Amino acid sequence: MSGFSASALSCGRLDRCKGFPIDGVTSPRPYGAHFVNPFTDFRDSFGLKPMIALHALTASTSISEAYLPVLVMLVVAVGFAVVNLILSRVLGIRKPNDVKLEPYECGVPTIGSARTQVNVRFYLVALLFLLFDMEVIYIIAWALSVRQNAAVAGFMPFAMILMAVYMAILLVGLLYEWKKGALSWT
Amino acid sequence: MTLIDLQPLFDFLGRFTGGPENALVIVLAAVKIGILLGHVLGIIPLIIWLERKIIAFVQDRPGPNRVGPFGILQGIVDGVKLLMKEDFIPSGADRSLYLLAPALVLVPAFLGMCIIPFGPVIEGQLLFDIYTLFGLQGMWTGQSQLALAVTNPNVGILYVFAITSVAVYGITLAGWSSENKWSLLGGIRASAQMVSYEISLSLSIIGVLLVAGSLNLYDIIGNQDGGMIPVLHWNVWAQPVAFLIFLVAIFAETNRLPFDLAEGEAELTGGFHTEYSSMKFALFFLAEYANMITASAICATLFFGGYLLIPQEMVVNVLDGILGAFAGSQAGLPYSRSLAEVLAILGAPLGLALKIFLFMVLFIVVRAIWPRMRYDQVMSLGWKVLLVAAIANLVVTALGMGVLTWVGVARAGADASPEAIQASIDSVTKNWKFTIGIVTFAILVVVDRWHYVARRKRLTSKYRNYALVPATKVTATAG
Numbered sequence: 001m002s003g004f005s006a007s008a009l010s011c012g013r014l015d016r017c018k019g020f021p022i023d024g025v026t027s028p029r030p031y032g033a034h035f036v037n038p039f040t041d042f043r044d045s046f047g048l049k050p051m052i053a054l055h056a057l058t059a060s061t062s063i064s065e066a067y068l069p070v071l072v073m074l075v076v077a078v079g080f081a082v083v084n085l086i087l088s089r090v091l092g093i094r095k096p097n098d099v100k101l102e103p104y105e106c107g108v109p110t111i112g113s114a115r116t117q118v119n120v121r122f123y124l125v126a127l128l129f130l131l132f133d134m135e136v137i138y139i140i141a142w143a144l145s146v147r148q149n150a151a152v153a154g155f156m157p158f159a160m161i162l163m164a165v166y167m168a169i170l171l172v173g174l175l176y177e178w179k180k181g182a183l184s185w186t
Numbered sequence: 187m188t189l190i191d192l193q194p195l196f197d198f199l200g201r202f203t204g205g206p207e208n209a210l211v212i213v214l215a216a217v218k219i220g221i222l223l224g225h226v227l228g229i230i231p232l233i234i235w236l237e238r239k240i241i242a243f244v245q246d247r248p249g250p251n252r253v254g255p256f257g258i259l260q261g262i263v264d265g266v267k268l269l270m271k272e273d274f275i276p277s278g279a280d281r282s283l284y285l286l287a288p289a290l291v292l293v294p295a296f297l298g299m300c301i302i303p304f305g306p307v308i309e310g311q312l313l314f315d316i317y318t319l320f321g322l323q324g325m326w327t328g329q330s331q332l333a334l335a336v337t338n339p340n341v342g343i344l345y346v347f348a349i350t351s352v353a354v355y356g357i358t359l360a361g362w363s364s365e366n367k368w369s370l371l372g373g374i375r376a377s378a379q380m381v382s383y384e385i386s387l388s389l390s391i392i393g394v395l396l397v398a399g400s401l402n403l404y405d406i407i408g409n410q411d412g413g414m415i416p417v418l419h420w421n422v423w424a425q426p427v428a429f430l431i432f433l434v435a436i437f438a439e440t441n442r443l444p445f446d447l448a449e450g451e452a453e454l455t456g457g458f459h460t461e462y463s464s465m466k467f468a469l470f471f472l473a474e475y476a477n478m479i480t481a482s483a484i485c486a487t488l489f490f491g492g493y494l495l496i497p498q499e500m501v502v503n504v505l506d507g508i509l510g511a512f513a514g515s516q517a518g519l520p521y522s523r524s525l526a527e528v529l530a531i532l533g534a535p536l537g538l539a540l541k542i543f544l545f546m547v548l549f550i551v552v553r554a555i556w557p558r559m560r561y562d563q564v565m566s567l568g569w570k571v572l573l574v575a576a577i578a579n580l581v582v583t584a585l586g587m588g589v590l591t592w593v594g595v596a597r598a599g600a601d602a603s604p605e606a607i608q609a610s611i612d613s614v615t616k617n618w619k620f621t622i623g624i625v626t627f628a629i630l631v632v633v634d635r636w637h638y639v640a641r642r643k644r645l646t647s648k649y650r651n652y653a654l655v656p657a658t659k660v661t662a663t664a665g
Contacts, residue, residue, distance in 0.1 A: 101277040
C-alpha cells in the first residue's frame with residue numbers, strides 16, 4: 001500500500017523527493033510500481049497514512065534547502081522596509097502642525113470617526129472566499145493525485161466519479177448563492 | 187582547478203548554522219537574493235519611466251523629459267525626493283499598525299519573488315566543476331543541485347498563493363489605521379476585490395496543474411520543454427481559457443487599471459494610501475511594481491515556458507562551436523565545453539526577462555487605454571464570469587486529461603509494465619495537450635457569441651419603444 005493521496009501535497013512529484021520513506025521503501029522509484037485497488041485500499045490512505053506526509057516533511061533534507069533561503073529573504077525584506085522607514089524619518093524635514101495632521105478629506109472639515117461600519121456585502125465576500133478557497137485546495141490535491149497515479153489500474157474512473165460528486169455539490173452551492181443574490185453587488 | 191578554497195569558511199559558518207551544508211544554502215541564497223533584488227529594484231524606476239512615457243504617448247504629451255536623456259532618470263530622482271519628503275503620522279492614526287502596514291505589503295511582495303525560476307537547475311559534472319572552483323569538492327554529493335531560483339520548494343505554486351495572500355492584511359490595515367474615510371473605503375474595496383479574484387486565479391491554475399502534473403515550477407517548465415521548438419509545448423496552447431482568466435485576475439490582484447478601484451483617484455483621492463507620505467508611500471508603490479513583476483514571471487512560467495525560449499542544447503552547441511573554433515585558432519588557450527554550458531545558463535534569464543518585459547508593457551498599455559470599471563461590475567466579473575469560466579475550464583480539462591490518459595493506457599498495450607504505461611501516458615498527454623486547448627477555446631467562443639446574441643435580443647426587446655438615432659445624424663447635429 002502506497003499512500004498515494006498522502007504524498008500529493010508534501011511533494012511536487014513523488015520521485016523527486018529525496019529519501020521519501022514509505023513502508024521502508026526509499027525513492028527514487030518509478031510511478032505505478034505498486035498495484036493499488038482504490039476501492040479497498042483507499043480508506044487506509046485517508047484514515048491512517050496522513051502521518052506519512054508529515055513525517056516526510058520533517059525528515060526530508062530538502063526542507064532546509066527550500067526554506068532557509070525564504071528565511072534569508074524574510075530578513076532582507078524586513079531589513080529593507082525598516083531601513084527605508086528609518087531613513088525617511090532621519091532625512092525628511094519634520095514640521096507638523098494641527099491642520100497637517102488632520103485626515104485629508106479634500107479640504108472639508110472631518111465629521112465623525114472613520115472607523116464606522118461598512119457595507120455588510122464585504123463580509124459576505126469574505127465568507128464566500130473562505131468557502132471557495134477551501135474547495136480550491138481540495139481540488140489541487142485531487143488534480144495532483146490524478147496525474148501521479150494515472151498508471152494505476154482503476155484509479156482514473158474512481159477519481160473522476162469522486163470529482164463529479166464533489167463538483168456537483170460545489171455547483172449546487174454556487175447556484176444557491178447565485179439565486180439568493182449573494183453574488184450580486186447591487 | 188581551484189580558484190579559491192572556501193571550505194574552511196563554510197566549516198566555520200557551519201558551526202552557527204548546524205552544518206556546512208546549511209551555511210552553503212544560506213550563502214548561495216544571499217548571493218541569489220542580491221542578484222534578484224538588484225535587478226528588480228534597478229528595473230522598477232525604468233519601468234515607471236516607461237509607463238509614464240507610454241501613457242504620455244497615448245495621451246499625446248511629452249511625458250518626463252528633463253532628468254537625463256529622455257527623462258530616463260526621473261524614477262530615481264522621484265525616489266530620492268520621496269526619501270527627503272516630510273514623514274508624518276496623522277493624529278488619529280493607530281501608530282503601530284500605521285507603520286506596520288507598508289512593511290506588511292512589501293515583505294510578501296519580496297518573498298513572492300523568491301520562487302521565480304530565472305534559470306535552469308545546474309547539476310552533475312558542471313556543478314562539480316563549479317564546486318571544485320571554490321574548493322568545495324567535499325560538499326558535492328551525487329544528488330547536489332543548484333537551482334537558479336532563490337528557492338525551489340516542492341509545493342511550488344502554492345507557496346506564491348500562501349505568501350501573496352498576506353499582502354491583503356497590509357492593505358486592509360493601511361486603510362483602517364489611517365483614520366480616514368477614503369483610506370478605509372479603499373482598503374476594504376481592495377481586500378474584497380483581491381480575495382474575490384484569488385478564487386478564479388487559483389482555479390485557473392488547477393488546469394495547468396492537471397496538464398503539468400506537478401506543483402513544482404521547474405517540473406511545470408520541464409513539461410513545456412522538448413523538441414526543436416519549445417514554443418509548441420507551451421501551456422498557453424493547452425490552457426488558453428485558463429490563461430485569459432489568469433491574466434484578468436492578476437490585473438485585479440495587483441490593483442491595476444481597469445481594476446484600481448482601491449485607489450481610484452476620482453472618487454477616493456488615493457485610496458488606502460491617502461494618508462501615507464514619503465518612504466511609507468514609496469514602499470506601497472515599490473510593492474505594487476514588485477507584485478507586477480512576480481505576477482508576470484509566474485504567468486510566463488505557467489503558460490509561456492518560463493526561461494525557455496530556444497532549446498538550451500542548441501545554444502550550448504552553437505556557443506561551443508564558436509568558442510571552440512576561437513580557442514583552436516589561438517594556440518595554448520585552455521577551453522572546455524563547460525564554458526559554453528555556463529554561458530548558456532547565464533543567458534537563460536534573458537528569455538524570462540523578455541517575457542516579463544512584454545507582460546509589463548501589456549500592464550502599462552492596458553492602463554493607458556482602458557477606462558476604470560465600476561465596483562459592482564468588478565465584483566460581478568469576478569464572481570459571475572471568471573469563477574464560472576474557471577470551473578467550466580477545469581471540468582473540460584479534467585475530462586480531456588481523462589481521455590488522454592485512457593488513450594495512453596490503450597497505446598501501451600494490455601500487458602505493459604507500470605513504467606511503460608506511465609511513459610506512454612506522459613508522452614500522449616504532452617504531445618496532445620493542445621487538443622484540450624482547442625476544445626476549451628471553442629467552447630469559450632461559442633458561449634461568448636451565444637451570450638452576446640442573447641443579450642442583444644434582451645436589450646432590443648426591452649428598449650424597443652425608444653427610437654434609435656442613427657450615429658451619423660448625432661455627429662451631424664453635434665458639429
